[in-house]
Amino acid sequence: xxxxxxxxxxxxxxxxxxxxxxxxxxxxxxxxxxxxxxxxxxxxxxxxxxxxxxxxxxxxxxxxxxxxxxxxxxxxxxxxxxxxxxxxxxxxxxxxxxxxxxxxxxxxxxxxxxxxxxxxxxxxxxxxxxxxxxxxxxxxxxxxxxxxxxxxxxxxxxxxxxxxxxxxxxxxxxxxxxxxxxxxxxxxxxxxxxxxxxxxxxxxxxxxxxxxxxxxxxxxxxxxxxxxxxxxxxxxxxxxxxxxxxxxxxxxxxxxxxxxxxxxxxxxxxxxxxxxxxxxxxxxxxxxxxxxxxxxxxxxxxxxxxxxxxxxxxxxxxxxxxxxxxxxxxxxxxxxxxxxxxxxxxxxxxxxxxxxxxxxxxxxxxxxxxxxxxxxxxxxxxxxxxxxxxxxxxxxxxxxxxxxxxxxxxxxxxxxxxxxxxxxxxxxxxxxxxxxxxxxxxxxxxxxxxxxxxxxxxxxxxxxxxxxxxxxxxxxxxxxxxxxxxxxxxxxxxxxxxxxxxxxxxxxxxxxxxxxxxxxx
Amino acid sequence: xxxxxxxxxxxxxxxxxxxxxxxxxxxxxxxxxxxxxxxxxxxxxxxxxxxxxxxxxxxxxxxxxxxxxxxxxxxxxxxxxxxxxxxxxxxxxxxxxxxxxxxxxxxxxxxxxxxxxxxxxxxxxxxxxxxxxxxxxxxxxxxxxxxxxxxxxxxxxxxxxxxxxxxxxxxxxxxxxxxxxxxxxxxxxxxxxxxxxxxxxxxxxxxxxxxxxxxxxxxxxxxxxxxxxxxxxxxxxxxxxxxxxxxxxxxxxxxxxxxxxxxxxxxxxxxxxxxxxxx
Numbered sequence: 122x123x124x125x126x127x128x129x130x131x132x133x134x135x136x137x138x139x140x141x142x143x144x145x146x147x148x149x150x151x152x153x154x155x156x157x158x159x160x161x162x163x164x165x166x167x168x169x170x171x172x173x174x175x176x177x178x179x180x181x182x183x184x185x186x187x188x189x190x191x192x193x194x195x196x197x198x199x200x201x202x203x204x205x206x207x208x209x210x211x212x213x214x215x216x217x218x219x220x221x222x223x224x225x226x227x228x229x230x231x232x233x234x235x236x237x238x239x240x241x242x243x244x245x246x247x248x249x250x251x252x253x254x255x256x257x258x259x260x261x262x263x264x265x266x267x268x269x270x271x272x273x274x275x276x277x278x279x280x281x282x283x284x285x286x287x288x289x290x291x292x293x294x295x296x297x298x299x300x301x302x303x304x305x306x307x308x309x310x311x312x313x314x315x316x317x318x319x320x321x322x323x324x325x326x327x328x329x330x331x332x333x334x335x336x337x338x339x340x341x342x343x344x345x346x347x348x349x350x351x352x353x354x355x356x357x358x359x360x361x362x363x364x365x366x367x368x369x370x371x372x373x374x375x376x377x378x379x380x381x382x383x384x385x386x387x388x389x390x391x392x393x394x395x396x397x398x399x400x401x402x403x404x405x406x407x408x409x410x411x412x413x414x415x416x417x418x419x420x421x422x423x424x425x426x427x428x429x430x431x432x433x434x435x436x437x438x439x440x441x442x443x444x445x446x447x448x449x450x451x452x453x454x455x456x457x458x459x460x461x462x463x464x465x466x467x468x469x470x471x472x473x474x475x476x477x478x479x480x481x482x483x484x485x486x487x488x489x490x491x492x493x494x495x496x497x498x499x500x501x502x503x504x505x506x507x508x509x510x511x512x513x514x515x516x517x518x519x520x521x522x523x524x525x526x527x528x529x530x531x532x533x534x535x536x537x538x539x540x541x542x543x544x545x546x547x548x549x550x551x552x553x554x555x556x557x558x559x560x561x562x563x564x565x566x567x568x569x570x571x572x573x574x575x576x577x578x579x580x581x582x583x584x585x586x587x588x589x590x591x592x593x594x595x596x597x598x599x600x601x602x603x604x605x606x607x608x609x610x611x612x613x614x615x616x617x618x619x620x621x622x623x624x625x626x627x628x629x630x631x632x633x634x635x636x637x638x639x640x641x642x
Numbered sequence: 643x644x645x646x647x648x649x650x651x652x653x654x655x656x657x658x659x660x661x662x663x664x665x666x667x668x669x670x671x672x673x674x675x676x677x678x679x680x681x682x683x684x685x686x687x688x689x690x691x692x693x694x695x696x697x698x699x700x701x702x703x704x705x706x707x708x709x710x711x712x713x714x715x716x717x718x719x720x721x722x723x724x725x726x727x728x729x730x731x732x733x734x735x736x737x738x739x740x741x742x743x744x745x746x747x748x749x750x751x752x753x754x755x756x757x758x759x760x761x762x763x764x765x766x767x768x769x770x771x772x773x774x775x776x777x778x779x780x781x782x783x784x785x786x787x788x789x790x791x792x793x794x795x796x797x798x799x800x801x802x803x804x805x806x807x808x809x810x811x812x813x814x815x816x817x818x819x820x821x822x823x824x825x826x827x828x829x830x831x832x833x834x835x836x837x838x839x840x841x842x843x844x845x846x847x848x849x850x851x852x853x854x855x856x857x858x859x860x861x862x863x864x865x866x867x868x869x870x871x872x873x874x875x876x877x878x879x880x881x882x883x884x885x886x887x888x889x890x891x892x893x894x895x896x897x898x899x900x901x902x903x904x905x906x907x908x909x910x911x912x913x914x915x916x917x918x919x920x921x
Binding site for chain 1: 680682688705706774861863864865878
């Protein structure tokens with residue numbers, strides 16, 4: 122008892138992060154055991170080349186594999202490719218594939234599968250199609266080499282080989298058939314550490330260990346049950362009662378996170394979202410007379426207490442955004458104008474801008490309690506500095522329609538950034554991305570020729586130091602101009618029973634994490 | 643009138659109800675002066691339990707907003723919605739019922755089928771649908787509550803008018819050639835008023851409940867603090883912070899109870915048979 126107490130004391134005095142990482146190193150992985158995890162909502166399908174919903178990526182990322190994996194700092198790591206080289210002109214990428222890899226049905230995996238996958242993804246996977254626009258040709262000189270040739274250098278190219286962005290699918294199953302209707306989609310076959318066993322609709326998805334997995338000794342666990350539990354409160358209870366051991370980000374309501382986190386033997390981490398780096402901001406409709414004024418937009422940045430939002434609404438998870446780029450993605454800089462919470466300055470700026478109390482509509486994101494509360498807090502912040510804010514209540518289709526038709530003044534959103542400004546940042550600020558009727562592009566209507574030019578150059582510049590320079594410049598301009606009001610880099614906490622070790626090892630977290638996970642018994 | 647008050651006050655339930663609602667109206671009218679801080683303002687740390695900080699007696703909610711301030715401002719919304727929507731429902735229901743009862747025949751048939759059309763649809767789901775379609779705002783909420791609550795008024799008034807229409811004084815008025823409007827408004831309706839007043843007081847209670855239910859479901863006016871909203875927003879954290887839900891819940895309970903007691907008292911006071919017995 123005393124010993125336990127001393128240990129607890131020692132635990133409390135050591136930073137938890139340091140403690141867990143040293144523990145993980147100190148312990149040898151143990152074999153065996155099954156992990157129960159929540160999957161929310163139930164995925165529409167598991168064939169990753171066809172369906173890319175969040176839950177599909179989470180389950181199927183453990184069935185399929187990409188050529189590369191990415192560390193939490195988004196450094197490429199071997200996946201199906203064991204090594205890769207980039208030519209000095211940054212136009213040729215040569216991947217050496219791992220030998221001796223087999224599909225779950227025993228057939229060997231070769232470069233032909235990669236070529237087939239790329240041709241298929243260009244048709245079925247919108248984001249992959251975009252990622253591959255600079256691709257001139259892809260060839261396989263032999264069974265274990267794949268060479269990508271680009272039309273011009275494209276900096277983010279090394280970042281597009283993650284399993285959700287470019288899953289490799291088996292040619293021998295899909296060749297000559299319509300990929301979309303192939304019955305094999307119901308029993309997905311990949312090269313990953315886990316094989317599909319059973320999907321009982323509305324109840325669970327069962328994956329079992331791939332005994333012939335190409336990384337010797339892995340996976341450690343025997344299988345995964347993805348439990349489908351539609352009610353958020355019931356998911357919390359399932360964790361409390363020990364029915365599930367893993368609550369991936371977003372499984373339970375935010376307000377429940379602190380309570381569940383405090384349960385005994387519970388480990389919480391915000392890691393594993395670095396690749397997606399979700400960033401929340403408020404669209405500011407630059408077309409409206411009030412918000413067209415840069416000073417009003419800057420006033421909004423000063424007026425909103427973003428630290429309060431992080432600490433209270435997101436329970437301390439996440440980071441206050443400094444600008445358009447999340448700090449987790451490449452070429453980020455915090456050497457930009459800062460907008461601390463400063464109501465007095467906001468008031469002064471509004472006065473300078475000649476704001477006379479015109480009504481401004483605020484549309485929170487209709488994604489549940491957290492976002493409603495956030496909308497209310499921001500409204501109060503803005504009212505406090507003298508703005509006349511009216512909250513508009515909508516549902517998801519209504520909000521999508523209003524946003525895409527530009528029928529809003531201020532509107533909440535959050536978007537993924539995919540590790541590179543050319544993939545996930547530029548699309549929200551360049552003039553060419555202004556398209557009425559579509560979502561997730563340049564909804565605010567900001568247009569600055571200099572920004573357009575910088576983003577265009579940044580995507581194709583080499584080497585990285587040159588890209589860094591360009592993107593730093595563009596971040597400075599954007600932060601000064603405040604086309605949208607950046608709020609938080611979101612973190613979705615993954616909650617696990619502490620006996621589950623080593624689950625989050627990559628930048629996509631749970632999505633490909635079970636390969637390295639093990640259970641301490 | 644004096645007799646009415648005497649009867650009303652003799653009923654202890656009615657008296658209590660009257661006191662409750664008087665206090666509620668007082669709070670709704672003057673609460674803002676006594677309590678100028680907006681209920682949306684984050685004033686203290688979140689989830690502060692009640693009776694720990696004298697500045698925020700009833701604790702704070704998930705964002706650190708004062709629960710007590712919410713109650714004060716919520717009183718205004720609840721009472722306003724209750725009274726206005728009942729008034730609107732009466733302005734629809736009373737004339738329709740009177741016309742149907744007075745003219746009878748085809749007019750009656752047509753109007754009553756129309757009324758039944760509304761009565762066959764369950765009122766709460768209809769209110770939800772209306773608010774959802776019209777987008778939640780105080781106007782759509784008042785409007786939809788009025789729309790779901792006028793049919794009983796129309797039916798009640800029709801019944802009263804049907805029976806009064808055969809009375810001799812009404813017959814006399816018809817014979818002397820008075821206009822229909824004059825007969826309905828001067829001769830019939832004043833005598834049909836007592837049950838309508840009783841019904842109206844219960845309708846106010848019902849409207850307060852409906853508004854709370856709508857807000858609870860997130861269909862309240864996002865710009866107005868109401869009791870139903872407070873319960874709805876606090877419901878999800880009830881395991882951590884009971885007070886966010888309980889206090890507005892109690893406020894709803896008490897005000898609805900108050901209106902019901904008033905209704906009972908009015909019923910007793912205005913019922914001639916009971917009044918005679920008590921003499």
